[in-house]
Amino acid sequence: MIKRTKVASAINLAFVTSIAAGTFVASNAFAAEETAKVERIEVTGSRIQRQDMETASPVTVIDAAAIKAEGFTSVDQLLQVQTSMAGAAVGSTTNNGSDGVAQVDLRGMGSQRTLVLLNGRRMVNSGSGADSAVDLNSIPVAMIARVEILKDGASAVYGSDAIAGVVNIITKKDFEGFQFDMNGAGTDKGDGQNGDASVLYGFNTDGGNYTFGAAYSDRRGVVQGDRNWFDPSENTSTTIPTGALNQKVLDSNGNWVKRTKTYDFSNDVFFQTPSERRSLFANMTQELGNDVVLTADAIYTNRRSNQQLAAQPAVIKLNVCGDAKVTNPSAGCLALDQGMIDAGVKADARGQVEYRRRMKDVGPRIYSQDTDTWRLSAGLAGSLDVHTGMNWNVDYTFGKNKAATSVANSINATEMAASIYADPYAWFVGSPLTAEMMDVAYLEQTTGGNEQQTLAAGINGELFDLSAGAVGFALGAEYRRESGFYTPDAVIVAGDGTAAQQDPTDGNYNVISIFQEVSVPFTEKLTGEFALRLDDYSTFGKATTWKIGLTYTATDELMVRGVAATGFRAPSVAELYGGNSGSYDYLTNPWLALSDQTGQILVNRTADPDLKPEESESFTAGLVYSPDYIDGMSVTLDYWRFKVSDAIARMDVQAGLDACKGGVATACNTFNITEDGDLFNLTSALTNVGSQDTSGIDFNLAYSFELFGLDWKVNNDMTYLVQFEQDGEEYTGTIDGNFGAYARVRNNFSVSAGQDDWTVTYFNRYIGSMTDIYTDYDENDDPFTAYADVDSIIYHNVSGSYHFGDNTTLTLGVKNFTDEKPLYVTNGSDAGTVPEVYDTIGRTIYGGVTVKF
Numbered sequence: 001m002i003k004r005t006k007v008a009s010a011i012n013l014a015f016v017t018s019i020a021a022g023t024f025v026a027s028n029a030f031a032a033e034e035t036a037k038v039e040r041i042e043v044t045g046s047r048i049q050r051q052d053m054e055t056a057s058p059v060t061v062i063d064a065a066a067i068k069a070e071g072f073t074s075v076d077q078l079l080q081v082q083t084s085m086a087g088a089a090v091g092s093t094t095n096n097g098s099d100g101v102a103q104v105d106l107r108g109m110g111s112q113r114t115l116v117l118l119n120g121r122r123m124v125n126s127g128s129g130a131d132s133a134v135d136l137n138s139i140p141v142a143m144i145a146r147v148e149i150l151k152d153g154a155s156a157v158y159g160s161d162a163i164a165g166v167v168n169i170i171t172k173k174d175f176e177g178f179q180f181d182m183n184g185a186g187t188d189k190g191d192g193q194n195g196d197a198s199v200l201y202g203f204n205t206d207g208g209n210y211t212f213g214a215a216y217s218d219r220r221g222v223v224q225g226d227r228n229w230f231d232p233s234e235n236t237s238t239t240i241p242t243g244a245l246n247q248k249v250l251d252s253n254g255n256w257v258k259r260t261k262t263y264d265f266s267n268d269v270f271f272q273t274p275s276e277r278r279s280l281f282a283n284m285t286q287e288l289g290n291d292v293v294l295t296a297d298a299i300y301t302n303r304r305s306n307q308q309l310a311a312q313p314a315v316i317k318l319n320v321c322g323d324a325k326v327t328n329p330s331a332g333c334l335a336l337d338q339g340m341i342d343a344g345v346k347a348d349a350r351g352q353v354e355y356r357r358r359m360k361d362v363g364p365r366i367y368s369q370d371t372d373t374w375r376l377s378a379g380l381a382g383s384l385d386v387h388t389g390m391n392w393n394v395d396y397t398f399g400k401n402k403a404a405t406s407v408a409n410s411i412n413a414t415e416m417a418a419s420i421y422a423d424p425y426a427w428f429v430g431s432p433l434t435a436e437m438m439d440v441a442y443l444e445q446t447t448g449g450n451e452q453q454t455l456a457a458g459i460n461g462e463l464f465d466l467s468a469g470a471v472g473f474a475l476g477a478e479y480r481r482e483s484g485f486y487t488p489d490a491v492i493v494a495g496d497g498t499a500a501q502q503d504p505t506d507g508n509y510n511v512i513s514i515f516q517e518v519s520v521p522f523t524e525k526l527t528g529e530f531a532l533r534l535d536d537y538s539t540f541g542k543a544t545t546w547k548i549g550l551t552y553t554a555t556d557e558l559m560v561r562g563v564a565a566t567g568f569r570a571p572s573v574a575e576l577y578g579g580n581s582g583s584y585d586y587l588t589n590p591w592l593a594l595s596d597q598t599g600q601i602l603v604n605r606t607a608d609p610d611l612k613p614e615e616s617e618s619f620t621a622g623l624v625y626s627p628d629y630i631d632g633m634s635v636t637l638d639y640w641r642f643k644v645s646d647a648i649a650r651m652d653v654q655a656g657l658d659a660c661k662g663g664v665a666t667a668c669n670t671f672n673i674t675e676d677g678d679l680f681n682l683t684s685a686l687t688n689v690g691s692q693d694t695s696g697i698d699f700n701l702a703y704s705f706e707l708f709g710l711d712w713k714v715n716n717d718m719t720y721l722v723q724f725e726q727d728g729e730e731y732t733g734t735i736d737g738n739f740g741a742y743a744r745v746r747n748n749f750s751v752s753a754g755q756d757d758w759t760v761t762y763f764n765r766y767i768g769s770m771t772d773i774y775t776d777y778d779e780n781d782d783p784f785t786a787y788a789d790v791d792s793i794i795y796h797n798v799s800g801s802y803h804f805g806d807n808t809t810l811t812l813g814v815k816n817f818t819d820e821k822p823l824y825v826t827n828g829s830d831a832g833t834v835p836e837v838y839d840t841i842g843r844t845i846y847g848g849v850t851v852k853f
Contacts, residue, residue: 056551061146069799084165086742089103092219095309100275113161115167125401125572130572131574138375139299140281141217142181142215144171150166153616154166155545174209176209177852182198184847193220210282218277219272224270235264238262242430243427256339263360268311277304279302282298291382293382309367316498318333320351321333323352325349364409372401375398376399377397384461389461391460394457396456405447412442413496413497458475458477475516481508483573500602502579513536529551540611545566549562556628564617567615578607584603585653605684606683614644633702633703641693642693647690660675712751736827741837757802757804771789772790794820815846
């Protein structure tokens with residue numbers, strides 16, 4: 001039996017203090033009689049904590065210095081610029097439908113398919129309620145030591161949601177002293193200010209460390225109308241403040257004529273949404289004696305955020321008096337006069353006419369969120385004097401999120417219809433609304449939340465020796481319970497609002513998991529990693545996943561690696577238990593002429609408690625090359641492919657509309673469309689019909705050297721997208737406002753030079769050219785598929801830092817130095833572009849100061 005010193009024991013303890021719930025990183029530990037920090041041993045993507053362990057999975061690490069240098073003020077900002085991201089993850093530039101949350105979208109496979117960890121343990125899903133992903137706003141940048149992105153399928157190690165990979169956020173710990181940070185930023189147009197301040201305090205004890213911090217951040221809004229790079233016609237709506245009846249309006253002579261005016265809402269909406277955050281966080285490590293270490297971390301974040309949209313486009317269905325097809329005659333009715341009839345105003349298949357009015361007199365829709373997120377994680381770890389020593393851990397993590405959200409100036413459709421029936425002329429003439437008429441507005445209020453509890457235990461160490469080395473293993477079990485709820489305003493639940501009707505969501509599930517890993521050194525150069533996991537869900541039953549990885553050290557300069565794995569994603573609470581909800585989707589009605597299109601069509605979305613998990617297969621293969629003849633250089637090259645089957649998705653509604661119009665009866669039945677084009681019950685159901693197939697190549701070059709008396713660092717990250725196919729449609733090299741961007745090439749380059757107290761860095765970010773696919777109309781008003789080229793774009797950033805003595809550091813920088821304008825996208829989600837992809841804010845100047853005591 002090998003005897004271990006106290007320092008060796010401390011290192012073993014360091015191995016196990018963060019194993020539970022699938023850790024990326026081993027903690028620091030202290031020898032019993034020493035206060036100096038033991039060297040941290042880091043293992044990425046594995047529970048086997050061993051000093052000689054190298055995994056086959058590709059990982060990107062972003063440390064606090066890089067975060068500071070590039071002026072990132074939120075986690076989503078630093079993640080969304082990585083070349084491995086695609087799609088259109090919501091964040092600070094998402095004004096419509098985000099509820100203020102910020103998410104990560106690794107490989108463009110969807111935020112729900114990227115697992116987010118905090119210090120190696122799961123973070124509670126958060127947002128407005130019954131959420132399927134983590135709101136990155138709940139994790140302040142001030143507490144981050146580094147971010148690690150595992151770009152590989154990892155369900156066999158971490159369980160559900162790790163289909164596309166894992167983002168692990170490591171917080172600052174083992175800190176001694178006091179540190180104060182203050183940062184500020186704003187555009188050269190005088191708006192979009194960002195400010196944050198934080199304090200960090202830590203101290204050592206006999207065998208332990210306690211670190212505490214607090215952070216505050218304030219982000220101001222940028223109004224779209226304050227930018228002149230877009231065509232105002234891109235921000236227009238056919239729903240106008242003076243109203244229209246079946247798209248007819250009264251002219252100055254009192255005649256009903258076709259509507260020709262539109263409404264420009266540029267001054268009503270944001271390019272950057274306001275947000276205010278307050279956070280408290282703490283970490284502790286304490287030896288308890290007998291080779292046992294207690295670790296814990298805690299975080300609390302309050303977010304208050306806003307978005308603003310143009311005044312409610314109220315769409316009111318009015319019963320026509322005397323029409324036999326009316327289903328609710330007791331609600332009231334509108335008598336069509338001869339002028340209306342002569343102008344072509346007539347009842348539809350349900351005996352109704354449509355009145356649309358932009359409720360500008362009431363005011364814009366102001367969305368507000370007040371969310372609280374708590375997380376507490378604690379664990380005990382120790383070692384067993386077995387063989388060469390084995391390590392054990394027991395951990396508990398609790399997370400909770402609650403949200404109160406509201407929408408000011410919402411409209412009660414039932415009350416508005418009654419007001420119109422009582423005095424139609426007052427509404428139809430187009431005059432400003434009276435105070436009595438504006439009483440149809442109300443404050444829409446919603447509550448929601450999420451809760452997560454996890455209990456985990458594990459053991460790891462060495463099983464036996466082979467000629468090439470020891471066989472390492474990890475074995476563990478976990479219990480996790482997830483719950484969530486979302487309660488819409490009573491007016492919305494009753495279907496009385498002009499916003500879509502929505503039912504409440506409330507549900508929970510639990511899962512018991514058993515997992516194991518083995519690392520086998522077949523030869524001195526070839527090592528295999530094998531992982532197997534069994535999850536048993538209370539909802540759908542069992543899921544089994546596996547992982548096989550190989551690393552081959554061909555020479556001292558070259559390592560070859562590869563991983564094959566399976567994965568899964570369990571259906572979320574909202575997908576299982578979400579009530580029916582309406583959504584105004586951007587669709588084309590094939591039964592209407594171009595001039596009669598309204599842009600958005602109400603779709604009833606349904607959940608399904610019988611959903612099955614998504615399944616995936618992933619494969620990565622690559623090399624790491626560090627040539628001896630170029631000191632300080634390393635090159636990595638990795639091929640990757642992910643395939644998802646039985647994906648939880650909604651079928652393509654537009655394809656269903658077109659097919660039904662073309663006479664396909666099954667399409668009409670699937671989407672609840674009548675053959676004559678009645679879309680009143682248009683329905684999109686969640687089901688396990690989706691698929692994804694994506695592949696690409698990642699390349700990284702890192703080079704550190706000395707030249708001209710300066711220390712230089714060069715880094716280049718590139719992702720080449722070979723293919724992205726979803727639900728049978730090819731998205732490779734395309735961009736759209738609904739699904740975002742899948743550029744073939746994304747590249748990030750940086751070069752820094754410094755000496756002693758100063759450093760200057762230049763960054764650029766390249767997004768390759770793409771194809772914009774959209775629907776156009778020919779001279780006969782018939783739709784056809786059209787294509788447009790969207791050019792490539794490159795953003796330039798510069799920054800510098802200077803150290804004053806030993807305690808103070810000053811940082812200054814400029815993002816989007818050349819003030820590149822966003823590129824035009826026909827189907828853009830805002831202002832003719834996609835704000836989640838292109839910089840809509842413009843040149844931003846930032847700076848910060850750090851003081852340590």
